[in-house]
Amino acid sequence: MSEVSLKHIKKIYPYTEPKKKGEAARPTNLKITDEGVVAVEDFNLDIADREFVVLVGPSGCGKSTTLRMVAGLEEISGGELYIDGRLVNDVAPKDRDIAMVFQSYALYPHMTVRENMAFPLKLKKVDQATINAKVNEAAEILGITEYLERKPKNLSGGQRQRVAIGRAIVREPKVLLMDEPLSNLDAKLRNQMRAEIIKLRQRINTTFIYVTHDQTEAMTLGDRIVIMKDGVVQQIGTPQEVFDHPANLFVSGFIGVPQMNYFNARLVKKGEGSYEVELDGKTVSVSPDKQARLAANGVESQDITLGVRPEHVALFGEESGMFHGTVEVSEMMGSSVHLHLSSLGQNVIVIVQTMDLQGQHKEGFKIGQEVAYTFGGNVIHMFSKEDERNLELPR
Amino acid sequence: MNSSLSAENRRKNILSAVLAVICVIYVLPVVAVVINSFKLNTYVKTNTFDLPRGEMWAGFSNFIKGMTFGNYPFMKSVLYSVVITIISTALILLFTSMAAWYIARVDSKICRAVYYLCVFSMVVPFQMVMFTLSKTADKLRLNTPWTIPIVYLGFGAGLAIFMFVGFVKSIPLEIEEAAQIDGCGPLRTYFSVVFPMLRPTMISVGILEIMWVWNDYLLPVLVLDINEYRTLPIHIQYLKGSYGTVDLGATMALILLSIIPVIIFYLSCQKYIIKGVAAGAVKG
Numbered sequence: 001m002s003e004v005s006l007k008h009i010k011k012i013y014p015y016t017e018p019k020k021k022g023e024a025a026r027p028t029n030l031k032i033t034d035e036g037v038v039a040v041e042d043f044n045l046d047i048a049d050r051e052f053v054v055l056v057g058p059s060g061c062g063k064s065t066t067l068r069m070v071a072g073l074e075e076i077s078g079g080e081l082y083i084d085g086r087l088v089n090d091v092a093p094k095d096r097d098i099a100m101v102f103q104s105y106a107l108y109p110h111m112t113v114r115e116n117m118a119f120p121l122k123l124k125k126v127d128q129a130t131i132n133a134k135v136n137e138a139a140e141i142l143g144i145t146e147y148l149e150r151k152p153k154n155l156s157g158g159q160r161q162r163v164a165i166g167r168a169i170v171r172e173p174k175v176l177l178m179d180e181p182l183s184n185l186d187a188k189l190r191n192q193m194r195a196e197i198i199k200l201r202q203r204i205n206t207t208f209i210y211v212t213h214d215q216t217e218a219m220t221l222g223d224r225i226v227i228m229k230d231g232v233v234q235q236i237g238t239p240q241e242v243f244d245h246p247a248n249l250f251v252s253g254f255i256g257v258p259q260m261n262y263f264n265a266r267l268v269k270k271g272e273g274s275y276e277v278e279l280d281g282k283t284v285s286v287s288p289d290k291q292a293r294l295a296a297n298g299v300e301s302q303d304i305t306l307g308v309r310p311e312h313v314a315l316f317g318e319e320s321g322m323f324h325g326t327v328e329v330s331e332m333m334g335s336s337v338h339l340h341l342s343s344l345g346q347n348v349i350v351i352v353q354t355m356d357l358q359g360q361h362k363e364g365f366k367i368g369q370e371v372a373y374t375f376g377g378n379v380i381h382m383f384s385k386e387d388e389r390n391l392e393l394p395r
Numbered sequence: 396m397n398s399s400l401s402a403e404n405r406r407k408n409i410l411s412a413v414l415a416v417i418c419v420i421y422v423l424p425v426v427a428v429v430i431n432s433f434k435l436n437t438y439v440k441t442n443t444f445d446l447p448r449g450e451m452w453a454g455f456s457n458f459i460k461g462m463t464f465g466n467y468p469f470m471k472s473v474l475y476s477v478v479i480t481i482i483s484t485a486l487i488l489l490f491t492s493m494a495a496w497y498i499a500r501v502d503s504k505i506c507r508a509v510y511y512l513c514v515f516s517m518v519v520p521f522q523m524v525m526f527t528l529s530k531t532a533d534k535l536r537l538n539t540p541w542t543i544p545i546v547y548l549g550f551g552a553g554l555a556i557f558m559f560v561g562f563v564k565s566i567p568l569e570i571e572e573a574a575q576i577d578g579c580g581p582l583r584t585y586f587s588v589v590f591p592m593l594r595p596t597m598i599s600v601g602i603l604e605i606m607w608v609w610n611d612y613l614l615p616v617l618v619l620d621i622n623e624y625r626t627l628p629i630h631i632q633y634l635k636g637s638y639g640t641v642d643l644g645a646t647m648a649l650i651l652l653s654i655i656p657v658i659i660f661y662l663s664c665q666k667y668i669i670k671g672v673a674a675g676a677v678k679g
């Protein structure tokens with residue numbers, strides 16, 4: 001049992017004037033109130049036992065601050081934090097029964113790997129035999145047994161991060177916090193470590209809170225992901241929910257690569273519970289379930305931002321396609337091609353599989369080639385022009 | 396291209412020559428001490444820069460005389476020097492590193508004030524405070540070899556704090572945060588995590604302070620009761636024969652003896668000194 005519960009958590013840093021004259025104030029979109037700069041605003045989240053929650057968002061959005069408040073490294077300016085039902089706002093980090101893995105590994109440079117991993121247990125006054133057993137077991141899990149007697153400076157980045165994870169798991173913490181643990185690794189190693197974290201997760205009985213700015217990491221690791229922007233939570237949901245039903249324009253653009261395509265379009269209410277979208281003088285039908293949700297929200301006719309993911313755009317023959325464009329860039333990705341089209345006076349990205357179901361290779365695309373494309377009413381996302389919210393979601 | 400290269404070469408040669416001359420000037424007094432320590436006393440004044448050849452050669456008699464001469468036991472002064480040096484350096488290392496850690500990690504007006512006070516204290520010449528100092532030290536009973544390290548702590552703090560703060564700032568904060576999460580209180584964090592990481596700066600600060608305290612003459616002579624307590628430099632200064640004459644040969648021999656430990660020490664630790672000073676200077 002290790003539930004974590006954040007209730008109306010907020011963090012306010014004292015506002016500091018730019019130090020030197022002439023130096024511009026730190027560029028920030030954060031809200032500045034009388035009390036100071038609001039780095040995290042009204043954060044509400046109930047994390048279940050053994051859940052893997054990922055906080056994701058662009059740099060400076062308050063992910064680390066939130067995590068550090070859970071760890072106890074940063075004072076909580078407002079709200080309540082519960083771990084296993086105990087209010088821990090004013091509890092010292094060491095008494096919260098948590099462990100943390102830092103981006104910079106934060107290993108003790110003067111200790112060997114073994115000493116690093118044994119350190120938290122030693123402080124807990126665990127007897128030496130148990131310490132040895134636990135360190136050996138963790139080293140086994142992480143595959144660092146042969147480095148146990150080395151100093152951190154003689155290890156590669158990936159090995160150091162394993163040691164840092166090892167140091168965190170030997171104590172069997174209630175909650176394991178990770179702040180961008182893979183960001184210092186190169187791409188290949190990052191993918192490998194990501195898979196290992198997934199494996200690790202099956203083996204240890206701990207609740208995870210994981211911070212990253214990388215949406216791929218968030219999607220692959222998280223049971224639920226929390227998307228943040230400028231200190232404000234944008235959406236909380238499973239990867240699938242967030243991908244299929246982004247709460248607003250920001251989330252829709254942040255999750256998914258390449259980014260969603262956006263068009264200026266108009267939503268027309270034809271009658272009670274009946275909607276269609278007009279784009280470039282043509283009509284896109286809206287799927288019945290989407291119409292029902294729009295009707296439930298009482299949405300009226302309005303100008304909207306229409307979003308369609310590149311993988312949901314389909315290329316068609318010249319005559320049957322609805323919209324036309326010319327190929328500007330063609331990126332060969334192996335199993336698919338990312339086409340950047342110039343269409344409707346803007347850039348549109350389309351993902352085309354290189355092999356169709358019959359195993360036939362599609363012919364290549366030439367720069368300047370004219371293509372036609374279309375998309376179905378079930379894959380469109382409709383965002384309000386006013387507040388950028390998804391019109392399908394209940395207000 | 397070619398001409399600029401040769402111009403570069405010429406400049407280097409001139410620089411080498413100038414530096415060589417400066418080196419000789421610096422080394423000369425040391426050489427003089429070495430050669431005169433093996434010379435009979437009568438020749439020290441007349442043939443100062445001659446090598447101790449033939450009739451001038453005194454062998455080790457100067458050293459023996461120096462150590463047994465005078466009205467104050469030589470070994471006692473050595474003992475006091477050692478005690479003062481060790482206690483002072485230990486105090487400086489322990490207290491200034493702790494203070495520097497706090498100053499570097501806590502961003503408050505008081506910390507900044509203390510830091511600038513320390514930096515400022517480095518530029519105040521000792522001569523400016525020395526007369527008030529001897530009186531104050533008497534009053535506070537800091538005038539014994541056991542308590543004078545506190546005075547040294549005060550004078551040594553400036554440079555030491557400056558160097559430690561520079562180094563602590565280069566240590567990532569996350570290591571200390573990790574220690575905090577692993578279960579360390581502030582003291583534990585300091586002794587188990589920060590102190591070991593400070594080792595390179597500890598060594599260089601330690602060397603600088605040891606050399607300074609060991610060689611220091613003015614401070615102990617002003618503060619200590621010199622009839623009772625003499626450090627090595629004071630002992631050498633007061634080295635007089637029974638008729639009040641100064642035996643220069645014996646004096647030179649003792650000077651040589653007193654600097655040998657420092658020279659050995661310096662040579663064996665040289666690389667740490669340069670490393671430590673550079674770390675403090677860049678990051679300060």
Ligand SMILES: Nc1ncnc2c1ncn2[C@@H]1O[C@H](COP(=O)(O)OP(=O)(O)O)[C@@H](O)[C@H]1O
Nearest residue numbers: 013028037039058059060061062063064065066
């Ligand atoms: N000590 C501080 N004082 C003032 N502002 C801070 C401080 N630490 C962080 N911030 C601000 O809080 C915001 C959130 O920071 P952080 O949580 O580190 O972002 P990230 O999501 O990249 O981890 C940033 O805009 C940052 O500028």
Ligand SMILES: [Mg+2]
Nearest residue numbers: 063064065180
């Ligand atoms: Mg961060």
